[in-house]
Amino acid sequence: MVKVITYGTYDMLHRGHVRLLERAKALGDYLIVGVTSDAFDKARGKINVKQSTMERVMAVRALGLADEIIIEEYEGQKIDDIRRYNVDVFTVGSDWQGKFDYLKDYCQVIYLPRTEGISSSELRAKERNLRLGLVGEVDFIKKFYREAQAVNGMHVVGVCSHDDSIREYFAGKLDCVTEQYESLLPHVDAVFIASHPSQHARQISQAIISGKHVLCESPIALSRAEYVQLSHQSGEKGLVLMESIKTAYATAYYHLMLLVKSGKIGRVVSIDTTCTSIIPAASRSGKYLWNSICAWGPTAMLPIFQILGTEYVNKQVISRLLDVRTKFDDFTKINFTYTDAVASLRVGNGVKSEGEMIISGTKGYIYVPAPWWKTDYFEIRYENPADNQRYFYALEGEGIRYELLTFLKSAQNGQGGGTYIPPQVTRQIISVIEDFYQGRDFIKLQVM
Numbered sequence: 001m002v003k004v005i006t007y008g009t010y011d012m013l014h015r016g017h018v019r020l021l022e023r024a025k026a027l028g029d030y031l032i033v034g035v036t037s038d039a040f041d042k043a044r045g046k047i048n049v050k051q052s053t054m055e056r057v058m059a060v061r062a063l064g065l066a067d068e069i070i071i072e073e074y075e076g077q078k079i080d081d082i083r084r085y086n087v088d089v090f091t092v093g094s095d096w097q098g099k100f101d102y103l104k105d106y107c108q109v110i111y112l113p114r115t116e117g118i119s120s121s122e123l124r125a126k127e128r129n130l131r132l133g134l135v136g137e138v139d140f141i142k143k144f145y146r147e148a149q150a151v152n153g154m155h156v157v158g159v160c161s162h163d164d165s166i167r168e169y170f171a172g173k174l175d176c177v178t179e180q181y182e183s184l185l186p187h188v189d190a191v192f193i194a195s196h197p198s199q200h201a202r203q204i205s206q207a208i209i210s211g212k213h214v215l216c217e218s219p220i221a222l223s224r225a226e227y228v229q230l231s232h233q234s235g236e237k238g239l240v241l242m243e244s245i246k247t248a249y250a251t252a253y254y255h256l257m258l259l260v261k262s263g264k265i266g267r268v269v270s271i272d273t274t275c276t277s278i279i280p281a282a283s284r285s286g287k288y289l290w291n292s293i294c295a296w297g298p299t300a301m302l303p304i305f306q307i308l309g310t311e312y313v314n315k316q317v318i319s320r321l322l323d324v325r326t327k328f329d330d331f332t333k334i335n336f337t338y339t340d341a342v343a344s345l346r347v348g349n350g351v352k353s354e355g356e357m358i359i360s361g362t363k364g365y366i367y368v369p370a371p372w373w374k375t376d377y378f379e380i381r382y383e384n385p386a387d388n389q390r391y392f393y394a395l396e397g398e399g400i401r402y403e404l405l406t407f408l409k410s411a412q413n414g415q416g417g418g419t420y421i422p423p424q425v426t427r428q429i430i431s432v433i434e435d436f437y438q439g440r441d442f443i444k445l446q447v448m
Contacts, residue, residue, distance in 0.1 A: 002028030004089040005081060007072055009036045011049045013059040016114060021065045023112050024091045032085055033066040037073045039251070082106045130408055132156045133176070133184045135203060136194030136217075137163040137288040144192060145170070147400040153408050160184040163288070185210045190411055192244070193217060197294045201226040204241065208233045213240040213411045215403075218298035223434045224427060231423070240410045243429075245298050248420040249406065250399035252375040253303075255391065256366065260307055264380055265361030268307055269341045272358045273300045275373055276331075276348035289349075291328045293319075293436050296347035298429045299373050302421070303357065304336060304343040310428035312336040312343075317436055320351070320445045327437055331445075334432070374398055 006024045010017055025031045038053050051059075057069055070081065082090060082103065090103050091110040103109050132154055134141045141159070148156050158176030160183070161167055170177050176187045181203060184191070190213035193203050201221040207214050208230065220243050221227045234241035247253055260268060275296035319332040330350030336343040346353055355370035364382040368375055376395035381388050406420065435441060 001030055002088045003030045003032065003085060004028035004091060005032040005034065005078075005085065005087045006091050007034035007036065007078065008092075009049060010056045010060050011051050013056070013063075018063060018065075020093055020112055020114065021060075021063065025065050027089050027091060027110060030067045031065060032068045032070060032081070032087070033060055034070050034072040034078075034081065035060060037071050040073050078103060079106060129189075130154045130213075130411055131158075131187065131189045133188035133191045134159040134170075134194070135161070135181065135184070135191055137161055137166065137196070138194050138290075139166070141166065141192070141194050142169060143398075144194070144400060145173075148404055150401045151404045151408060153412070154404060158184050158187050181206065185212060188212060190214065190240075190407075194244075196288050197222060197290065201230060204230050205233065208237060208239055208241070211237065211239065213242075213407070215240075215242045215244050215407045217244045218426070219294055219430050219433050220426065221430055222437060224431050227427060227430050240407065242407050242410060243298075243421050243426045244403060245302055245421060246399040246403050247299055247373045247375065248302060248399070249402035250375050250393075250395055251402070252378060252391065252393040252395065253399070254420070255393060256368070256375065256378055257303075257306060259380065259391075260359060260361075260366065264363070265359065265365055266363030267340075268359055268361050270358075270360040271304050271307060271341075271343040272345075272360075273303060273343075273372070274346040274353050274355050274357070275300045275371075276346065276351055276353045276355060278350065278352050289328070291326075291330075292332050292347045292349040292351075293327075293329055293433055295349045297332070297334075297345070297433060297436075300345035300347050301334075301429050301432060302425065303359070304345065305425045305428050306422075307359065308336075308338055308341050308343055310424050312338050315432070315435075315441050316443065317441050318443045318445060319436070320447055322350075322447060329436075332436070 004024055004027045006021070008017065021033065035053065035057050038049070053071065060066055060069055078090070081087065083106065087107050089108045089110060090100065091112055092100060093114040094111045095114055097111050100109055130153055132148060134145060134156060145156050148154055156174065158174050158178070159166065159170045160178050160181050162179055167177050176184055178184055185207065191207050193200060193214065193216040195203060197219055200216055200219065204214050204216055204220065214234070221230060230241060314337050316335045317332065319329045322328050322330050331348040333344065333346050355372060357368040357372035359366040364380055366378055366380055368378040374395060377392045379388060379390050
């Protein structure tokens with residue numbers, strides 16, 4: 001009996017897939033079809049898949065061509081599968097010509113011609129109808145622009161910025177490059193806002209009134225009342241208002257959260273996060289400079305509120321204010337006390353420290369090395385070092401493209417339920433920042 005194996009994502013199963021599987025079936029007596037898992041697709045940067053693993057498996061099974069269906073979950077699995085199932089022939093589409101020649105040491109390799117004029121990518125590309133505008137003075141929006149190009153269904157068409165260098169960068173790349181926010185809105189279906197936090201609430205409100213979906217760098221607003229009003233506005237119009245903290249969408253961070261909540265380190269009793277940078281997290285111009293609590297606070301608070309919840313008993317804010325009038329802090333430490341746990345964060349925009357995260361539990365602890373907010377590797381450590389476990393997940397685009405994909409799907413569905421950040425976490429982040437500006441639970445360090 002000749003065994004044949006082939007692999008694919010099989011997203012939005014179409015006649016090209018069917019023709020390929022029919023030809024693969026004809027190469028032998030027994031066909032094994034490997035369907036890539038959601039996690040493996042994400043790990044290799046393929047994030048525009050529309051259907052879940054099981055939806056794709058069921059679609060392949062319904063064809064009746066596969067004698068056996070397996071799930072491809074890791075790099076190097078093809079060699080393991082060929083050995084495990086005593087495969088005689090490996091086959092795949094001709095667009096991978098030469099890519100799998102290394103498998104010739106284990107079996108025959110055949111590249112099959114693909115059906116011309118149709119592909120899953122082309123089908124997804126037909127949905128490329130969300131026109132996105134970028135807003136702000138931070139260089140970060142250049143990276144955001146590059147990552148957006150990896151997401152099918154989204155097209156950046158314009159930018160609004162008061163920074164000359166940013167407008168110069170996008171001149172010739174985008175149809176609309178302007179200093180006037182009102183001039184950008186008619187050209188787009190949605191905006192990504194990364195302007196100074198003091199402008200967020202006003203710009204979000206204008207976008208919602210104009211019928212635009214909004215993805216905004218955290219903090220969305222500087223007061224809880226503003227956020228409640230904006231949420232009500234967007235909800236009434238059926239628009240998406242989504243907070244942007246790219247760390248929440250990194251594959252490693254997501255798996256870390258699942259492991260913590262599954263009890264791998266027991267009951268969590270302490271969390272320590274640090275996010276600092278010597279280089280300002282905004283424009284080179286001081287006019288657009290973000291303070292520490294806005295630049296890093298949301299990221300540092302995210303795991304604390306996701307794991308321990310938002311109902312802390314009390315907090316203490318200790319801060320170095322370089323400018324009391326504008327509340328510009330170059331360093332802030334916040335201590336949270338819960339009924340059964342504690343947490344602390346350190347943020348700095350001008351003060352440098354080791355940017356690690358430690359989550360302590362009753363069975364062990366999780367250590368994430370600096371910079372933890374770009375998580376691709378972490379360790380679970382126990383009393384006996386022999387029991388320690390290490391986890392690594394490729395980080396594509398610092399989580400930006402996964403965040404964009406979530407935003408796109410939410411906009412297409414007309415609701416924001418797909419976000420990885422619960423509304424109560426967003427509200428509490430804003431509440432803490434509002435307390436900072438109001439001087440509540442505040443200790444001011446002397447600047448020498």
